[in-house]
Amino acid sequence: MLKNDKLSKKTRMNGFFWILPAFLFLVIIIYYSIFYTFNLSTIEWDGLSPVMERVGFDNFAKMFKDKVFWKCIQNTIIYFAITFVIQNFLGFIFAAILHSDVKLPTVHKCLIFIPTILAPSTMAPVFRLMFSPQGMLQSFFTKAGIPITVDWLSKPNTALFVLMAVVIWEFTGMSFILYYAAMSQIDREVLEAAQIDGAGELRILWTMVFPFCKGTTVSLAMLGVIGALKTFDIPYLITTGGPNHATEFLGTYIYRQGIRQSHLGYAAALSVMLLVMAVVGAFLTNRANKGDS
Amino acid sequence: MIKLQSKKKRILLQILLLIMVVPYALPLVQMFLGSLGGRGFYNYVAVWETGVVPYYFRNSIIISASVILLVYIFSMTAGFGFAKLNILGKETFFWLILIALTLPEVILLTPLFVTFQRMHLFNTFLAVIFPLAALQLPFTILLTRNFDEGIPSELMEAAKIDGATTVETFWHVILPLTKPIGSAVIMLTLINSWNSYLLPLLFLQSPSMQTVTLLPQYFQGEFTNDQTKILAAAVMTALPEIIAYLCMQKNFERGMSAGALK
Numbered sequence: 229m230l231k232n233d234k235l236s237k238k239t240r241m242n243g244f245f246w247i248l249p250a251f252l253f254l255v256i257i258i259y260y261s262i263f264y265t266f267n268l269s270t271i272e273w274d275g276l277s278p279v280m281e282r283v284g285f286d287n288f289a290k291m292f293k294d295k296v297f298w299k300c301i302q303n304t305i306i307y308f309a310i311t312f313v314i315q316n317f318l319g320f321i322f323a324a325i326l327h328s329d330v331k332l333p334t335v336h337k338c339l340i341f342i343p344t345i346l347a348p349s350t351m352a353p354v355f356r357l358m359f360s361p362q363g364m365l366q367s368f369f370t371k372a373g374i375p376i377t378v379d380w381l382s383k384p385n386t387a388l389f390v391l392m393a394v395v396i397w398e399f400t401g402m403s404f405i406l407y408y409a410a411m412s413q414i415d416r417e418v419l420e421a422a423q424i425d426g427a428g429e430l431r432i433l434w435t436m437v438f439p440f441c442k443g444t445t446v447s448l449a450m451l452g453v454i455g456a457l458k459t460f461d462i463p464y465l466i467t468t469g470g471p472n473h474a475t476e477f478l479g480t481y482i483y484r485q486g487i488r489q490s491h492l493g494y495a496a497a498l499s500v501m502l503l504v505m506a507v508v509g510a511f512l513t514n515r516a517n518k519g520d521s
Numbered sequence: 522m523i524k525l526q527s528k529k530k531r532i533l534l535q536i537l538l539l540i541m542v543v544p545y546a547l548p549l550v551q552m553f554l555g556s557l558g559g560r561g562f563y564n565y566v567a568v569w570e571t572g573v574v575p576y577y578f579r580n581s582i583i584i585s586a587s588v589i590l591l592v593y594i595f596s597m598t599a600g601f602g603f604a605k606l607n608i609l610g611k612e613t614f615f616w617l618i619l620i621a622l623t624l625p626e627v628i629l630l631t632p633l634f635v636t637f638q639r640m641h642l643f644n645t646f647l648a649v650i651f652p653l654a655a656l657q658l659p660f661t662i663l664l665t666r667n668f669d670e671g672i673p674s675e676l677m678e679a680a681k682i683d684g685a686t687t688v689e690t691f692w693h694v695i696l697p698l699t700k701p702i703g704s705a706v707i708m709l710t711l712i713n714s715w716n717s718y719l720l721p722l723l724f725l726q727s728p729s730m731q732t733v734t735l736l737p738q739y740f741q742g743e744f745t746n747d748q749t750k751i752l753a754a755a756v757m758t759a760l761p762e763i764i765a766y767l768c769m770q771k772n773f774e775r776g777m778s779a780g781a782l783k
Contacts, residue, residue: 243606250599250658251614257655258621264632275635325538336538338767339545345766345773347716349734350758353751354552364551397545405778458625461718479627486631487723499628506623
């Protein structure tokens with residue numbers, strides 16, 4: 229490699245113009261927006277009036293006193309913890325089962341993965357119906373004589389769990405595909421040897437296969453943290469953040485404040501907070517990853 | 522991977538798989554059955570007769586194709602530059618791109634909302650294409666750079682000795698070798714741009730400009746909450762995606778997982 233670099237110092241062309249188009253593009257759209265947001269977060273403005281009032285850190289002070297903001301944070305944490313555990317558990321189990329010579333593997337694989345490629349906006353009307361008293365769950369309960377009313381989306385204490393079920397439905401395919409790929413790398417002879425030594429299947433799965441897939445779990449944790457912070461489509465489309473902010477996330481709250489109610493400064497302050505959390509979250513999971521391996 | 526010894530266990534496993542997979546199929550069943558409620562197949566006819574469906578598809582195709590084109594060109598050139606060429610302050614530039622990796626798109630809303638209005642870009646495809654491409658790029662550049670670094674530099678030196686310019690080397694040596702990552706980038710961008718909802722929702726106000734992800738919403742207005750027709754519209758938007766996936770399973774799966782695997 230060293231020799232190579234010495235050679236290339238002279239022969240290698242300057243590559244600045246190769247990265248320039250992509251870089252300019254990102255600066256114009258992303259960095260412009262970030263700086264605009266930082267600036268806007270210290271202003272009180274409705275987007276139309278010529279009067280823009282500099283308010284310093286007032287928007288941030290308001291944010292920390294805002295109960296809905298804390299509700300968003302709480303929802304994001306619950307959402308991440310529960311979906312991360314269940315979705316990856318299911319993905320891992322599916323991957324292990326489909327590696328074990330079952331019948332019709334492709335059919336099962338497709339059924340698990342199709343939700344991942346479908347747009348949440350396409351599926352939202354389906355879920356609104358499914359979790360309503362007119363849906364198939366209700367008719368199942370009615371026929372089976374179980375006295376349950378499926379009005380979970382209109383109740384603050386159950387709506388969030390319905391959304392989490394939808395998210396798990398959607399992204400198990402992602403966890404599954406990644407675990408499935410990781411498991412293909414395992415040396416089967418080692419597992420067979422353990423089996424001959426008398427280790428049970430579940431024990432092999434937990435003490436040998438799961439630790440082997442650790443890298444995948446960490447990648448999924450990183451995707452999960454960023455995904456939880458980015459959450460917008462599913463709560464916005466199914467519950468619009470309600471009832472009474474019970475399913476509000478930072479994404480939906482920023483949209484509500486900024487676009488619907490024209491509190492641009494406040495929405496910008498929330499955006500700054502979201503950006504900081506996303507960068508810190510990604511940095512921490514990345515560091516946990518490096519520290520462990 | 523793990524061979525189950527007894528036949529009984531194997532049958533149990535098959536049953537367990539079936540039970541676990543049913544919940545994943547249920548929403549699709551609900552979607553299909555729901556779309557046939559009321560007047561049955563006529564729901565599909567009613568949706569089709571509004572005449573808007575082809576426009577929504579056309580708009581989604583234009584937007585996705587443009588985003589893919591931009592992302593592909595920018596990631597291939599930048600990935601090559603970062604992996605194989607001399608750039609002053611290369612890592613600083615790369616680091617600046619990586620920060621944007623975690624950016625939630627909702628942060629772009631307010632700034633772009635105000636700016637696009639001022640620039641009269643509202644209700645144009647560009648207002649959706651540019652931000653979508655910018656949101657994809659950090660990731661696809663990272664993928665392409667990592668891939669390109671695996672290409673032996675000797676190949677480039679050989680091309681140079683043969684008198685090839687950097688552009689020729691890129692075109693004849695690098696591009697053919699980067700097909701696997703190129704197709705992953707294209708698939709990932711296709712799924713993300715085709716499914717994008719927030720940016721079209723905000724920037725494409727007139728129905729003739731909107732994308733398939735806004736179709737259910739359009740019919741909510743049109744059929745004032747006649748669920749069956751809204752679901753028929755949902756089936757019509759989901760079906761092409763499902764068919765595309767079934768035809769190109771490997772490509773889809775590789776595209777989606779490329780991101781997490783680095």
